[in-house]
Amino acid sequence: MALRCAIIGSGxxxxxxxxxxxxxxxxxxxxxxxxxxxxxxLKRAKSLGLQAPYDGPDWVLKxxxxxxxxxxxxxxxxxVRYHHxxxxxxxxxxxxxPASRGPKVIAAVNMHExxxxxxxxxxxxxxxxxxxxxxxxxxxxxxLPYAEMVSTVASRSAGPGTRQNIDEFTKTTSMALREIGGxxxxxAIIVLNPADPPIMMRNTVxxxxxxxxxxxxxxxSVYDMEKQVTSFVPGYRLKNPPVIEEGPFHTxxxxxxxxxxxxxxxxxxxxxxxxxxxxxxxxTVAAMRVGEAVAKHRVTGLSEPAQL
Amino acid sequence: xxxxxxxxxxxxxxxxxxxxxxxxxxxxxxxxIVQGLDAAGVxxxxxxxxxxxxxxSFNYGFSAVPEKDLIAxxxxxxxNAKIACxxxxxxxxxxxxxxxxxxxxxxxxxxxxxTEADISxxxxxxxxSLGMETIGFLMMSHMNSPEGLAEQALLMQSYGADSIYxxxxxxxxxxxxxxxxxxxxxxxxxxxxxxxxxxxxSMAVANSIAAYEEGAANLDGTSAGLGAGAGNCPxxxxxxVSDRYGIMTGVDPLKLMDLAEEIVRPLMPRQQVIDRAGLLxxxxxxxxxxxxxxxxxxxxxxxxxxxILLELGRRKVVGGQEDMIIDVALELAAMHAQEx
Numbered sequence: 001m002a003l004r005c006a007i008i009g010s011g012x013x014x015x016x017x018x019x020x021x022x023x024x025x026x027x028x029x030x031x032x033x034x035x036x037x038x039x040x041x042l043k044r045a046k047s048l049g050l051q052a053p054y055d056g057p058d059w060v061l062k063x064x065x066x067x068x069x070x071x072x073x074x075x076x077x078x079x080v081r082y083h084h085x086x087x088x089x090x091x092x093x094x095x096x097x098p099a100s101r102g103p104k105v106i107a108a109v110n111m112h113e114x115x116x117x118x119x120x121x122x123x124x125x126x127x128x129x130x131x132x133x134x135x136x137x138x139x140x141x142x143x144l145p146y147a148e149m150v151s152t153v154a155s156r157s158a159g160p161g162t163r164q165n166i167d168e169f170t171k172t173t174s175m176a177l178r179e180i181g182g183x184x185x186x187x188a189i190i191v192l193n194p195a196d197p198p199i200m201m202r203n204t205v206x207x208x209x210x211x212x213x214x215x216x217x218x219x220x221s222v223y224d225m226e227k228q229v230t231s232f233v234p235g236y237r238l239k240n241p242p243v244i245e246e247g248p249f250h251t252x253x254x255x256x257x258x259x260x261x262x263x264x265x266x267x268x269x270x271x272x273x274x275x276x277x278x279x280x281x282x283x284t285v286a287a288m289r290v291g292e293a294v295a296k297h298r299v300t301g302l303s304e305p306a307q308l
Numbered sequence: 309x310x311x312x313x314x315x316x317x318x319x320x321x322x323x324x325x326x327x328x329x330x331x332x333x334x335x336x337x338x339x340x341i342v343q344g345l346d347a348a349g350v351x352x353x354x355x356x357x358x359x360x361x362x363x364x365s366f367n368y369g370f371s372a373v374p375e376k377d378l379i380a381x382x383x384x385x386x387x388n389a390k391i392a393c394x395x396x397x398x399x400x401x402x403x404x405x406x407x408x409x410x411x412x413x414x415x416x417x418x419x420x421x422x423t424e425a426d427i428s429x430x431x432x433x434x435x436x437s438l439g440m441e442t443i444g445f446l447m448m449s450h451m452n453s454p455e456g457l458a459e460q461a462l463l464m465q466s467y468g469a470d471s472i473y474x475x476x477x478x479x480x481x482x483x484x485x486x487x488x489x490x491x492x493x494x495x496x497x498x499x500x501x502x503x504x505x506x507x508x509x510s511m512a513v514a515n516s517i518a519a520y521e522e523g524a525a526n527l528d529g530t531s532a533g534l535g536a537g538a539g540n541c542p543x544x545x546x547x548x549v550s551d552r553y554g555i556m557t558g559v560d561p562l563k564l565m566d567l568a569e570e571i572v573r574p575l576m577p578r579q580q581v582i583d584r585a586g587l588l589x590x591x592x593x594x595x596x597x598x599x600x601x602x603x604x605x606x607x608x609x610x611x612x613x614x615x616i617l618l619e620l621g622r623r624k625v626v627g628g629q630e631d632m633i634i635d636v637a638l639e640l641a642a643m644h645a646q647e648x
Contacts (some may be wrong), residue, residue, distance in 0.1 A: 093627035148366045150631045155424060163427045166397045187365050191628035194423040194451075206366035237637040240451075240638040245608065250370045259366060261637050 004066060004296045008057055009073030010034030010041030011159045013096055016069060016272035017284040018045060026295035030066070032152035033059055047149070055084045055281060064089035069294070071287055072096060075161035080183065080294040087118045092294065094287055095121045098172035106180050107286035108132040108229045115297040120290060125279035126190060128149030128254060129172040129203045129236070129287045133262050134181030136225035137207040140217040145253025146208040147183035149173065152191045154198030157277035166190060185253040201278035202239070205263040208256035215244045218260055232286050235267030235278055313558030314550075316526045318346050318502070319543050322382065323394055325534035325585060327597045331357055331364065332336030332372040335381050341531065342385045344567035347560040350543070351520050352415060354392040355382045359537065359628070360419060361393055361408065362400035367630045368597070376407060382410030390414040394445065396628065402434040409438045417473070418464075421626045425460035425503060427434075430525035432467040434537040443502065443526075444469035452479040454492035461493050465599045469499040471526060476515065476540060477536050477627055479508030479590040486515045490522035502526030503542040507533055508590025510582055512541035513549050520555060529640035531570040534576060537596025544568045555583060569579055585613050592621030601630050605637040615640055 005027050007014045014032060018041070021029040036053040036119045045052040053059040057078065060070055069092045072079050079099035086093045095276055097101060103117030105111055111131055114120055122128065130149035138144040143307035151173075153162075162169060170188040177186035194197050207219065228235045240263045248255050266278030321341055330460065338355065344351050357363030357375045364371040371378075383391050392415035395495060404473045405416055413455060417426045428444060435442040444464030449457055454460050461472040467510050473632075474489050481489075503519035505512040516527045531545030544564035550557045585603065589596055602620075606613035619636045622627035 002494065079622070121526070135470060150367050150629075152629055152632075161427075163424075164430060166427050167401050167403075168400065170398065187362075189365065189628065191626065192421065192424045192427065192622070193626050193629065194397070194421065196622040202629075202632070202635075204367070204633075204634075208366075240635060240642075243634075245634075249366065250372070252364075261634055262629075263638070294311075296363060 001299060002026050003068040003298065004037065005029045005059055005069045005071065005291070006031040006067050006155060007071045007073060008033045008060060010036070010045070011073065011161065012075035012157065012273055012277070012280050013159070015041035015174040016043060016280050017073060017287055018050070019271040020284055020288050022048065024292060026292050030184045033057070044109065056284070060091070061085055064091060067091050068206070069094065069291065070292065076165040077278045083119055085130055094121045094291055095119060096283055096287055097161065098124050098168040100119040100175065103178060104176050105123060105276060105290055106131040107289045108225070109135050109180050111290055111293055115294050122283060122290065123176040124169050124173045125283045126169070126188065126280045127176040127200070127267055129264060130178045131181045131206050132225050132229050134177050134183055134207060134266065135259055138182035138219040141210065142214050143210060144183045144207060145210060145256060146182060146185045147177050147207040148187045148189070149177060150189045150191065150204045152199065153194050153279045154276050155194040156198050157279055158192050159202055169280055174192055174254060185251065196267045198276040200276050201266040205264070206261040207242060207260040208251045208253060209258040209260055211257050212239050215258070222262055231288060233266065233282050235269060235275070235281065237265055239263045239265040241291035279302065285301040309640045312556055314621070315520050315524065315554045315560045316351055317546070317557055317559055318352040318392065318526055318528050319350045319530060319542065320528050320540065321345070321352040321531040321534055321543070322353065323481055324358060324536055325530045327358035327536040327600070328534050328539065328580065329494060329575060330600060332371045333378055334373055335378060338378045338381045339385050340571045341567070342382045342389070344501070344563070344571055346387045346389045348563035348567065350389055351387060351558070352392050353382060353389045354394060354417065355379055355591050358395040360400050360631070361404040362645065378412060379408055380411045386426050393429055394419055396420070397431050399628065402411070402431055403429065404568050405435050409440060413440065415441040415443065417443040417445045419447050419475070422446040422457055422460060422543060424565065425463040426463055429467045432469050433551060436468040438475060439535060441470050443473055444470065445473040445475055445504070447475045447477045448595065449474045449476055449489060450478060450485060454488045458496040460491040461497055465497055465499055467498065472497060473502040473504055473526065475504040476506055478593045479506030479512065479596055480593040481511065481515060483511060483514055483518045486518050487522050489526050491517045494523040500525035501529065503561050504528040504533065505581070506537050506596050507540065508532055508538045508582065508586050508596065513545050516541045516546055517549060531564065531572040533580040534572055535580070535596070537589045539580030540584040542568070585617065588614055588617045591619055593625040594621050597627070598630065598633060601633050605633045609637040609641040611640040611644065612636050
């Protein structure tokens with residue numbers, strides 16, 4: 001039995017997710033919901049035989065009995081206004097905006113912890129890319145006093161949602177680095193780069209390494225995590241070998257003698273937008289994984305054991 | 309000093325200057341510099357981490373003293389001067405603006421890369437709603453055409469910005485580049501235009517005067533040129549040169565010279581000279597604050613700083629991408645290891 005799904009938001013993310021979801025056995029997508037009848041996403045949805053209404057989230061609420069699950073690819077602002085309405089209508093919401101209303105899920109780290117939640121927040125694209133590495137450093141150490149991520153995305157792959165919600169991006173991401181990554185203090189930074197041809201999504205993780213830590217264990221754990229993420233995001237890779245640099249560094253979590261520098265690159269699968277838009281791809285892949293895990297969990301009543 | 313001035317001078321010694329001392333300002337430095345600027349008649353004093361509010365980080369360098377402590381100190385000491393803060397959306401938060409407003413900050417400068425003005429909407433509107441004078445600040449302006457820059461400036465104006473700045477963050481512009489950009493903005497906008505110059509090509513003062521001649525109403529400087537890259541437009545030189553041109557500045561050049569010589573120069577770990585690395589920033593069009601970061605990476609990985617800067621220029625990195633310095637240094641080191 002497949003879950004009946006709608007995607008709300010016909011921008012870059014929603015359209016890319018639509019193309020991925022049409023290949024799914026467990027998620028039965030029947031509608032892409034937008035607000036602009038002339039948007040490329042809605043035109044494509046129509047040509048693919050989906051319903052493509054343009055009266056926004058209210059359409060879904062009017063047709064609530066037709067859906068088990070929605071994927072919200074609008075903006076944090078819109079999700080904040082509607083999240084309780086989806087819940088009241090008995091529809092599970094997978095939130096791709098940084099609205100942060102439900103428990104946060106990072107596909108590579110804690111996917112199986114919240115399969116029964118009525119609302120699951122997927123943090124941000126940068127959060128999906130970097131939290132696994134913060135988690136990897138943390139599991140090799142007794143304590144991780146401070147972690148930081150810098151995400152650089154091509155201007156052309158940052159839609160109006162990201163642009164108008166840039167504070168939500170950094171706040172939600174830094175929360176994920178703490179709550180899921182395990183850092184005591186954290187900071188997130190996002191930079192847009194307009195270069196043409198567009199750059200691939202780049203993410204850098206810095207992690208404060210306390211005195212007396214096993215540096216080899218940190219490096220090994222980072223390589224292990226790269227393999228784990230690459231297994232479902234093929235374009236995810238360490239752009240350069242992870243390095244441990246000497247400080248000291250006066251972090252908000254205290255002075256540390258060293259820092260780990262982990263330089264990542266994410267190439268997209270090229271489903272809707274080109275390869276450079278790895279930021280969209282890692283988000284839509286995470287949404288698919290989480291959606292399919294929820295579907296499987298509903299059928300079997302069991303979640304797969306976490307693989308960590 | 310006279311209150312009439314042909315342009316308004318905004319001093320950024322305590323913000324852009326922070327790059328040159330790796331963000332190691334202490335309360336005593338802030339007190340002396342604010343007192344000196346205020347006494348000289350400077351109307352606006354900008355203070356924050358070099359990369360703006362919230363900039364203290366691995367990527368940009370940690371501040372020695374929490375910036376809000378220093379901002380509070382500046383607000384307390386300042387007599388007539390308005391205290392300003394810079395914020396880059398993506399690094400600092402709207403909440404930071406609310407906090408510094410409480411401390412007494414009267415101006416917010418919201419900075420984006422010269423093609424990304426639309427990420428400033430949230431922050432410009434918050435600053436305006438807090439009653440702060442709000443300036444839109446377009447960084448790396450050499451990377452956009454005069455027409456393109458005017459379009460971006462119009463966006464910031466539509467969000468409510470009280471004036472718009474053209475920032476030559478790489479110190480890469482010629483006088484002609486500045487004239488065309490200022491001219492385009494003055495023609496397109498209803499609000500005043502400002503210019504923030506850097507000295508990597510030794511053009512900072514000349515470019516500032518040219519900007520004034522094209523109609524710029526706000527000009528930036530830093531004491532002794534303290535700042536990212538080869539430094540900023542030196543406030544005391546701009547004041548002196550303006551005097552010679554007969555342009556009224558409303559500030560006392562002699563007092564600014566005293567401040568630069570007696571207070572700021574003794575703080576400087578290195579003089580603001582245009583050495584090879586500084587010149588290369590301007591020549592390759594690379595963000596000025598990469599100077600010290602690339603120097604450290606070059607030493608750490610035993611590669612040439614010049615090679616790092618040229619490669620960053622080729623990759624068209626923008627302000628904020630300091631992490632790419634490590635990326636490039638590692639790749640150069642690996643390439644050299646392979647060659648050997």
